[in-house]
Every structure is written in structure tokens, then in C-alpha cells.
Amino acid sequence: MAETVLKVHKRTDTGSHKARQMRRRQLVPGVIYGHKEASIPVVVPVHAVWHLVQHGVRVTDVELDGQREKCLVREIQWDAFGKEILHIDLVRVRVDERVRVSVPLVLRGSAPGVAAGGILDQPLHTLEIECLAVELPENIRVPIGELHIGQAVHVRDLLLPPGARALADPDTVVVQVIAPQAEVEKPAEAIAPAEPEVITRRPTEAEESQ
Helix, strand or coil: CCCCEEECEECCCCCHHHHHHHHHCCEEEEEEEECCEEEEEEEEEHHHHHHHHHCCCCEEEEEECCEEEEEEEEEEEECCCCCCEEEEEEEECCCCCEEEEEEEEEEECCCHHHHCCCEEECCCCEEEEEEEHHHCCCCEEEECCCCCCCCEEEHHHCCCCCCCEECCCCCCEEEEEECCCCCCCCCCCCCCCCCCCCCCCCCCHHHHHC
């Protein structure tokens, strides 16, 4: 992917009311922090943040007051409906710095096991990895073109970028094709007629004397 430059500006106004005013002007409030340096509140054009989202950019050059530094897009906050971008967190990183992040797992191909009647089950949708910040992948592809019923792809089977390391258990199942569970009708168990309950009591002294 071509190098991305995110141009931001410092913001002096803080608070939820000011943030709403920024969003109405198509601006997204954000912050730059990390490397034990001062946190800088910034504002970013919303179209620039959408560019990061649409292209899966995780590491970008951030330009502020004519100075550039490389940052990891740590978090983008959305509204409850997932339509409006509310805030962006940018963390300073170095070219030689290793980071730990969660990367989406994307299935590729069609599993023959599904065509044979199996059910595709994907327990793991993201994978936490450690790698160089500048080599952070947009996603990790998971080929399923040879997956038959009863077979699975585990974390240990994934092809990671050079130098990247998966932090999950190697035996964790990423995706599998399971056999359909046939519904077997169990014969209704015969219900035996209830026997009358016998209630016994000790006879009273008057009854014993009769």
C-alpha cells in the first residue's frame, strides 16, 4: 500500500459540547500519545479518517505543524449505530518498534466440505500478533479451498507475514467444517400407569381395643 499521510491540527477546545460542534463541521476529535511524550489533542477531517477505514490503514505518517511522525491507529470510536466516527486514537511508533495488535482473519475460497453438506464454523475472527509496526498487515488470509468435513485450520497453520508472531495458542481452531447433526427421533418411552399410593398409619388405642 502507498504511504499514507494524515494531516491533523491541534485543538484547544475540549469537552463533549465542543466535540459535537467539530463533528457537525465534518471534523473528528482525536489524540496523539505514546513514547512518554506529551499527549496532543488534535482534530482530523472526517474524510481522511474514512480513507484509513476503507483502506484498512493501521500505521500512517501523521503531519502536525509541518512535522511528521509515524503513528499506529490504535482505536477509532463509533456511535451506537456504527455510522458516525466519534474519535480517533493515534499512538507514536518507531520504524523498528514491534507492536501487539489484533488483526482480522479473512476466509478465502470455498470449502468442499460445505458443498458436501457440512457446516462452516469460524470460532476465531481476529488474531493477536506481534510484528514490526511498519509491517502490520491489513488482515490475515485463511485459505479454506481444501477444507473437508471434519477438518480444521488452526492458528499454527496460518501463513503470517515475515517476522510476525501469533500470540494465541497454536492449537486454537480458526475455522472448521463440521458434520451436520442429524436429528434422531427417540421413541417415546412407555409411561407406566401410576400405582396408587398406600398411606399407612398406626391404629389408635381405641381401634386396637375393638
